[in-house]
Amino acid sequence: MTATQPLPRPDQSRLATAPRLVVATDFDGTLAPFRDDPLAVVPDAAAIDALRRLAALPDTHVALASGRDVETLARLSGLSPRGGVSLLGSHGGQRWWAGHAQPAGLDPDEAALREAMVRGGEALVAEHPGTHLEVKFAGVVLHSRTVTEEIEESVRQAGRRLAERLGVEPMLGKNVLELSVRRSSKGEALRELVDSLGEDPLHRPDHAERSPGWNLWFAGDDVTDETVFTEFADAPDSVLVKVGAGATAATSRVTGIPEVSALLVELADAREDALGPA
Numbered sequence: 014m015t016a017t018q019p020l021p022r023p024d025q026s027r028l029a030t031a032p033r034l035v036v037a038t039d040f041d042g043t044l045a046p047f048r049d050d051p052l053a054v055v056p057d058a059a060a061i062d063a064l065r066r067l068a069a070l071p072d073t074h075v076a077l078a079s080g081r082d083v084e085t086l087a088r089l090s091g092l093s094p095r096g097g098v099s100l101l102g103s104h105g106g107q108r109w110w111a112g113h114a115q116p117a118g119l120d121p122d123e124a125a126l127r128e129a130m131v132r133g134g135e136a137l138v139a140e141h142p143g144t145h146l147e148v149k150f151a152g153v154v155l156h157s158r159t160v161t162e163e164i165e166e167s168v169r170q171a172g173r174r175l176a177e178r179l180g181v182e183p184m185l186g187k188n189v190l191e192l193s194v195r196r197s198s199k200g201e202a203l204r205e206l207v208d209s210l211g212e213d214p215l216h217r218p219d220h221a222e223r224s225p226g227w228n229l230w231f232a233g234d235d236v237t238d239e240t241v242f243t244e245f246a247d248a249p250d251s252v253l254v255k256v257g258a259g260a261t262a263a264t265s266r267v268t269g270i271p272e273v274s275a276l277l278v279e280l281a282d283a284r285e286d287a288l289g290p291a
């Protein structure tokens with residue numbers, strides 16, 4: 014990853030006819046604008062519609078990769094494995110593939126650790142006015158969107174000390190510090206999903222030589238999305254889109270959610286034209 018660098022708008026023209034395509038995307042900051050209340054976000058309607066259309070096409074797999082837990086992600090997005098969309102929740106710690114049952118809950122050790130995170134997190138936000146705690150399936154999030162930089166820094170330091178005491182690695186995001194009982198990454202989870210989809214179903218020799226049979230389209234705005242850009246950096250013909258400013262390992266950049274939405278609509282239109290409806 015280098016410092017913030019100018020990157021081109023993505024060229025996704027080849028993906029319309031890609032023999033096998035995975036379209037995956039981050040949620041907050043990529044499909045849904047930020048809000049102070051994490052449960053009050055509303056994703057871009059045109060982007061969600063385009064993802065539904067893509068999921069209905071042959072040889073096209075759609076996935077959301079998010080820090081949200083899978084149930085919250087399904088509720089807020091309106092997309093779910095029942096509708097053919099795979100969910101990679103809890104930063105990859107929860108994997109609910111389309112066509113499969115919802116994954117099991119936490120084991121007893123994980124549940125005990127999460128309980129300690131909740132107790133510690135509640136004490137921290139009580140000491141930092143204006144911050145609040147989001148309790149999720151696999152951990153907690155210390156939110157600092159509405160406080161001063163001084164309070165944000167203070168709650169982050171306290172969160173890091175809590176993480177150290179509990180023996181976990183804290184994750185930083187946009188005005189959030191998260192503690193999770195599961196160590197994983199979006200890149201790792203997406204790699205597992207793509208591998209599980211198998212090789213080119215048509216077994217075309219020319220295609221097999223060029224790539225293992227699939228192409229990836231992915232967009233994300235935050236630090237945790239970098240694991241996907243890094244994991245798939247060498248994947249042929251993949252489109253890796255950084256949303257907004259910041260250092261990135263992505264190969265293209267757009268400024269915000271309206272552009273992500275336009276790209277998804279353009280991709281759905283072009284792929285429907287090329288492949289026809291399912």
Ligand SMILES: O=P(O)(O)OC[C@H]1O[C@H](O[C@H]2O[C@H](CO)[C@@H](O)[C@H](O)[C@H]2O)[C@H](O)[C@@H](O)[C@@H]1O
Nearest residue numbers: 040041047048049051079080081158187188189
């Ligand atoms: O991986 P993502 O889909 O980007 O999820 C990352 C975190 O997003 C949420 O926090 C962010 O959005 C909130 C609502 O707009 C905002 O208040 C907060 O400042 C942002 O960091 C979510 O609340 C977290 O649980 C996710 O891990």
